[in-house]
Amino acid sequence: MIHTARSRMIIITTFVVTILAAIIAIGLGSVHISIPDILSTLINGRDKEGVYTTIIWDIRLPRVLLALIIGASIAISGALLQAVMGNPLADPGLTGVTSGAAAFVLLILLANPELTHLIPLAAFVGGLIAAAIVYALAWRRTGITPITIILSGVAVNALCGGVIGFLSILYSDRLPSAVQWMNGSLAAKGNASLHMIYVYAIIGWILAIFAIRKANIIRLGDQVATNLGESVTRIRIMLSILAVFLAAISVAAVGMISFVGLIVPHMARLLVGSDYKYMLPMSMAMGAIVLLIADTGGRTLFAPLDIPAGILMAVIGGPYFLYLMRKRAF
């Protein structure tokens, strides 16, 4: 039995822990900064010169915020896709939404670098096309099964991989910077990426809060949702667009980060149950902290190497995925 009061406590605790983790993460790095110094520098603001002003305000804080925002967005995206497809395997990475968005971003980065301001839009369009293909391939009269999701995800990922490979060969001279972007690294993204996406992310989160009731209704199955007077197709389309939007802005900012959208909602469900009223905020908080840990770990554990968060997530996420399969979680 899932108790609502307990679920609420778990969510609040996770949010508090996330904030604490963010403060600690700001202190970690080649220059270690103590917590009182972090707090005083943050309180003083970026205009007042201090020892750590530049390092905190221009480097560490933007990177930490970026990790939090992107982790939260990808996790919400996964949670929404799981509601739409009625399946815990749905995730922007496995379904090909991420690579669809990435292929379109590369199209700009490599072929039309003068259009950089269109990157978020391109990611959104690419993600939507990938999602549409997955639906067309995976949808049967009886709904979507895990097998058809994986298979159509494989097909879409292969297609996008082909496009990405083709673009890389055509524009091999511009490749290094694009690779740095593509493999899900938060290094050197800083304020520019943060400014590019934070407004979109907040809009996406607010829309996600409005989507909670609809996600709960659709979880009851098509027949029951119809019975309750909802248009199932319309909910599916709306929630999918929102999920693609949140995944796309993440891709636009930092490239491909896998498994956050799969693992985090799953862990959130174990902790607070499957009611989206609790599961969605929990996914948001956990997504933020998971990606923060992956990014901070990546830049500190192997210092001076900066391992992209995307790579660390893949290394952690792959085995977790296998574990879920063994447990027959779906």
Place this chain on the structure above:
Amino acid sequence: MLKIEQLSISYEQKEVVHNFSFEVKKGEILSIIGPNGSGKSTILKAIARMQPYSTGNILFEGENMRRLSSKEIARKMCMLSQQNQAPTDISVKNLVAYGRYPHKKWFERLNVEDEAIIDWALEKTYLSHYKEKPIAALSGGEAQRAWIAMALAQRPQVLLLDEPTTFLDIAHQHEVLELVRELNREMGMTVVMVLHDLNQASSYSDKIVVVKEGNRAQMGTPDEVMTEQMIQQIYRMEAEIQYVSWDDSPRIQLKNTVKV
């Protein structure tokens, strides 16, 4: 209450229900019976707007259902399937509370009246003690009652049931059908259901529609419909109709299949 006029339904270009008409009066229990693949469930699904139909009209109190919004219909009519999927950790009470959804505006919370209706629905289905339990912890019969409770919380005037007893054992089958009868008698709820079991259809219905290959073969009271000829024609079985002391409705004793 419900009037089905010349309904034709096609499934992948093949017409499976042909020009089907019937009427359900307010406060009646009507059962649709027929062999597998006759189209009986398809007709019920069309009424519940889960199956598109090519021609014909379905009127709810004289109003064409095509002109009513999905939410308006949800406040008047509710369909219950033979098997329902639910998130396993949802509590009985929360499931039943979803029945109030069509009556609520966006983001409107449940009020005292809604709570009272939910409690009433739980009480009616003898689930008051189970309300904090997750659905997964219930037996098949209890789970089916929880879905009926959700339907009740919707406060429909018409309840549609698609083979509500198929996955239940005999005692639970009767429990569900007795509940349906009780709701019908006490609240005047109109019921349209698809049933497999001829004796259940006979004992629990005011009217019976017999479907054969997508056509209306017969319609009438159990006494009129349940005849040896009908069973031979529709099901290709020899049968004998009997009456027992504790029930007015005809009982069907099946003997053997008719060799063609």
